[in-house]
Amino acid sequence: MEYLKTESATQLPAISTEETALVEAIQQPKHQILIEMIEDLDQRKKVMRKIEAIEDIIQTSDERKQEKVQLWADRLEKDPRTITRWLERVEKEGLASIVRATRSDAGKIKGSKRWKHSAQYWIDFILKTYKDGIKAGFAMALDLTNNQVKSHAELELGLKEGEYPSHMFVYKIIEPLIEKKNRKVRNPGQGPGIIVKVTSGKEAGKWVEEDIEVIRSNQVWQIDHTRLDNLLADKEGNLAGSVWITAVIDTWSGCVMGYYLSFSSAGSHEVALALRHAILPKQYGPEYQLQKEWEVCGLPEYIVTDRAKEFKSAHLRHIASDLNIKLRLRLYTEQGGVVERLFLELKSEFAALILGFKGGSLKERPDHPEKYACVVYEDYDRKLVRHLVDHHNQHLYPRVANQTRLMRWKAGLLGSQPRMPTSERELDLCLMKSLARKVQERGCIEFETLVYTASLSRDEDGHWRYDKTANFLKAYEGQKVVIRYNPTNIVYILVYTPEEDDQPAKFLGTIRARDLKEEHLSLKEWEDRKKKMREEGKAIDQSSILAQQRDLYTSSIEQARTLKQRRKKENNRIVRNSKHSDKVVELHPPKLSSPRAKPKVENVDSEIASSVLEDLEFTQEASEVHVQPALYVVSDWNEFVEDEW
Template identity: 35%
Template sequence: MADQEFGLTGESTEVTEAICLSDSNFAVDPLLIILKTTDNNKLRFNLIQWLAESPNHQIKSQRKQAVADTLRVSIRQVERLLKEYDEDRLQETAGVSRSDKGQHRISEYWQGVIKDIYKKSVDEEHPMSPTQVFSEVERKALVDLGLKQGDYPHKATVYRILNPLIEEERRKKKVRNPGSGSWLGVETRDGKLLKANFSNQIIQCDHTRVDLRIVDILLSLLPERPWLTTVVDTYSSCVLGYHLWVKQPGSAEVAVALRHAILPKQYPSNYQLSKTWDVYGTPLQYFFTDGGKDFRSKHLKAIGKKLGFQCELRDRPPQGGIVERLFKTINTQVLKGLPGYTGSNVQERPENAEKEACLTIQELDKILASFFCDIYNHEPYPKDPRETRFERWLRGMGGKLPEPLDERELDICLMKEAQRIVQAHGSIQFENLVYRGESLRAYKGKYVTLRYDPDHILTLYVYSCDANDDLGNFLGYAHAINMDSQDLSLEELKSLNKERSNARREHSNYDALLALGRRKEIVEAAKQNKKERVQAEQKRLRSASKQKSNVVELRKTKTSSSSVPQEQLEALPKQIEEDIKPQESEFKAEKDLSNQSNNNKEDRHKLIISKHQHKNNIW
């Protein structure tokens, strides 16, 4: 069935032709993944992993189509598999996990009964066997509850519930406490026992929120306490490296702290270290952490694959006792006497911690560096006071310092930013700054990958854009223009950009209001000017029309003619006489009409209208 799903039986030639893509974006052809994979589930996992490592959306869409063609599934199904991979639910050996995997199908009541019976026997130091637990469950179901056969859990179900509990008790008895005996042992989440027989074999890492309030460069109290990431050697309990963060660290920050632990330390003179920090090196076998999401990232696994170590998760918090004990030591020996100390619990919280806070994160970094380098690493080893932690670490390394790695090999630990296009003169824009590198002039118009140290953001490490998740070829450095004599961290640069943006926004708002007022004035002036132009044009047209018209001359002629005296002033009586004559004729016609009506009744409705009078005047 699996072969039919992937279409690999009897049709390998057709599949090969379908996925042999010649586009330059496919630096790793899916065919290579198929040739190296014999298991179908592993094939699906490798293809989805190849898809997840796409550097940009264009290549990702092309790879998505290639994976869909290879697995003979739809694009939507590939997207589901990619989502499961991102959520760590896609298994490499068993395919996609069931949604109810690891869950028991019996009711929570019976699960609680089975676990309570076994845990009670363990607390009484007489652990019951699985058969005895099932007998007790059967007795409770048949006798106490009156149930019938089949209404309570089967024996196999009881065994499946008890197996993890029995295995956990077995491991607790087998594993020795870290730091006891001639060797140190820690236990992983999958039950493996790791023994630390020499230095840098097992390196542990963890985070904690520092119990200290700090201020920024403007002496304003920061809203949150800083975070501290420490990297500790299990064999000698020496601190290999650390890093302070303003925000809660993630996988990228863990990688930066690991890089600090691997490289030799070179602090500037203003740190005033009295001793050299010679404890460093790569994890030789294991990188041991808790089960946080930042420690389970693909980024750390890729670093381990390149540097040759394996990432392991601890089973229980006591397995990280060495690194956890360091945090308590820092509180009691370093932070407790500093202004702004908040205490590890409410009872120890000093008053006015926020008001007394005056240290910046840079000053706190100097204090911790001096403590780790000059004091902690050179204190007597707790299990053997005859030698210091540093002496034990050096002895575990064979009496010599490890060979330092090339810094370019550790660029994979630096934070990775999205790709950028090289602009003219080899310049790149990043975080509102313009960077320039002479070696980038030949890559104008091409995509490059940027990596950077968050503590020194004014210098970027530029790599060629590889279609895989690999670094590609190192092209050179890019430095911020006109900032050669300065040094900024990523957080400081983002803070400056935010302040600049707020100032620009406030200034732009004020300018917008001024511009709005000027715009209204211009519009009103334009309207008034238009009105005046229209009126002037109308006046001009009227003047032109008057020049072409004879109305003025006719008016003058009429005025001159009306001013001459009239000799026929007798017109008024004549007019009166003419008006009277029609009235007399009308009266005579009415009299005749009345006479005719008396003589002839048939003609009494006839109307006689004078030729000089309109019908309307009659009525």
């Protein structure tokens, strides 16, 4: 059996002592490679490629060695550290050490000695977690399964990092179960960079470019919206559809400042509601199960959006003008990477773990997602708030070590405090568009079939009672006012005077729905409740009402027809029995010279003529009108009396 030898040392150029040792290691027969034993042609090609790389690097001078290592790393698609380890291994053991075809433990899944549980324990847990998620209709990506492993190890078992498998071990277990697809890698954009390229509009047909250097929190907020990948249900279990989210992101820290959910596609008013939520301090009850507080708030200096029509509306410009905020449009799509990154996270780490996940495309859509739609809007909102507060804002900031997004937002505030509006009334313009309503009797306003009044106040026990003194709308009965409301809670609405003579509207107060006992009711929930009441009303047997109405109508119509026929029959009988000829009588004779004069009627039967003349004479006598003397307008009454006297 012959061995394939490499080039002899006499053919190599002059090299250093260290390089000579490497060459000698290659030339030693005991380290030569038995090429004939490598039957796989591809494997043999890889081996010869490695040898070529090692020889080329050895013959390179010290000044260019690192450059040559990087060059071969790019050619072989390896890390430069891998090439360096090959050189060290060849120096010690020869070329056979870097071209070994297989390891003795190849194909075996090995764990770490530091793990508190065996490798088989973690393999079983990983596989069970992944398969259970798939059966439940979740989009169990690799990172989601790794998050479950990490949560189980740290929260349930009390382990520290290194005492449980890393993400690479989890990926290695799951990858054989996942069908490999050619996925298009999408660049999410620049992200929270230092420079944001924007435009304020066009001048002379050209976009006016502007560079904003982001150096602090609440300097630049970005707003965008997308449809979330979950099918929701109503309280009766019927399919309600998916919701849109309008999110407000701080560019400096990546924190979610606020949001708004809607079943319809987002418009300018949804953007305004999301902005209002972002500016105000946020308080949530125990039903949200938050472990952290949503501390972010304040007024921004800039709002950067894309060029959608809802971001260029007069409503949003009015809000920005009142709050001293500058509106800018993104000059390039890549500038919105910070928002796109949030949407990608919501899809892969939130929506994928909620029942009813439908996927963003047909390729990733599970079978029959509507069967799993059981989460109602209120529960979905609570889950989303907890994800944004306890997960996203508490996540490590990607470009700064040992700092969460919330910590970065706090550290980046100018003066350590956010700029806030003087009162919540300044943000009323962000509420739903204004509606004109007429104040009815006793100071009531009707809206969405609900009656609102200001004549309510709480007693000592917290119950709502009638209070005549609290009715500030009593003075506006019969007048028109303007109301604004938040569609997430229509129990309370705000009342303003209308804008007149370029004078701004004046806030009058808050009124409450008179017949609602709960303190929170969304417009969508109220509309669903009304729809349910209508459907329940249709299900009740009301045939007796319809029958009564139908019988009443038909009987009245029949009576009207009978009465008409009787009148016609009686009229015909009178005409037949009368002695009237076919002569025509002039019903409107010319004006008589004397009230008692009788007009001449020619070609008329004497009896008919006499009766007609009597009727006309009676009519003329009855129609006589006594004319009052004319009235005079006297400028000086005393002078008039003296003259007439």
